Amino acid sequence: MQGLKRFYYNVPFSDELVLEGEVFNHLKNVLRCSAGEEIILYNDVNIARYRIDSLNKRRISAHFIEEKKQINPDYMLHVYLAVMKNRYMDNIIHKLGEIGITKLIPVYTENSTATVNNNTYLRYNDLLIKGALQAELDFLPALEKTVEIHQINPECDTNLLFAARRAEIKIPVVTSKSVSLFLGPEGGFADKEIKFLSEKGFSIVSPLSSV
CATH class of the missing domain: 3.40.1280.10 (SPOUT methyltransferase, trefoil knot domain)
Known part of the structure; x- marks a missing residue:
């Protein structure tokens, strides 16, 4: 998962995810992400990798690839x-x-x-x-x-x-x-x-x- 763009989006992760609001704006208008690109999302518990399927003027649709729990450090x-x-x-x-x-x-x-x-x-x-x-x-x-x-x-x-x-x-x-x-x-x-x-x-x- 290293090297991919990372974002906090505190929703339950599912097979198909719709990204809206600040995350959508940052992905589309600041980073100029496009369909087919992979991103990393964090919620308060887990970290997941998604691939962007489509973008329009208000939202991004992405599908789930893999997920893991956040790992608490040993300190x-x-x-x-x-x-x-x-x-x-x-x-x-x-x-x-x-x-x-x-x-x-x-x-x-x-x-x-x-x-x-x-x-x-x-x-x-x-x-x-x-x-x-x-x-x-x-x-x-x-x-x-x-x-x-x-x-x-x-x-x-x-x-x-x-x-x-x-x-x-x-x-x-x-x-x-x-x-x-x-x-x-x-x-x-x-x-x-x-x-x-x-x-x-x-x-x-x-x-x-x-x-």
Whole structure:
């Protein structure tokens, strides 16, 4: 399935599938797909390969070739991301999807400069999925609802907080397959936030070699 165009289309896969809406528009008008071309579709559970049979002005008809379940990776990589301005968040979230994180948790901190409403959440999810599809991953990362920083309770064995000016250590060599990272915010962390996260098991590390 490598090298084929990939899309998220969260419907049950069937022998004959009709593609409409955003996926149809992207396939037909952006990528200029044509009859006979194969594509890869993801829903929330499976990954399937289809061949396009026909296109018209409103929809694409495709038939099923093969399907497999999404494969959960043998690691946990959770990212807590402080809510920032959209121009920063959007790029970061897409890149996080590309590198293969397993879960993203947006977090309100004292210096967060934006809010996350339902439309924002949907955009975050779309960007995260598109990053994973671009990297041709065999799974889709999960996006959690936004939480306040005091609600954080990390699930992973190794927890790293990136804060250059507060760093206790440089980035360590990580051998664990269960890791959580905390990134941001733009204005840094408040003292009470650093204290809280340290008590929750986060090690404060610097991403800068000069620190």
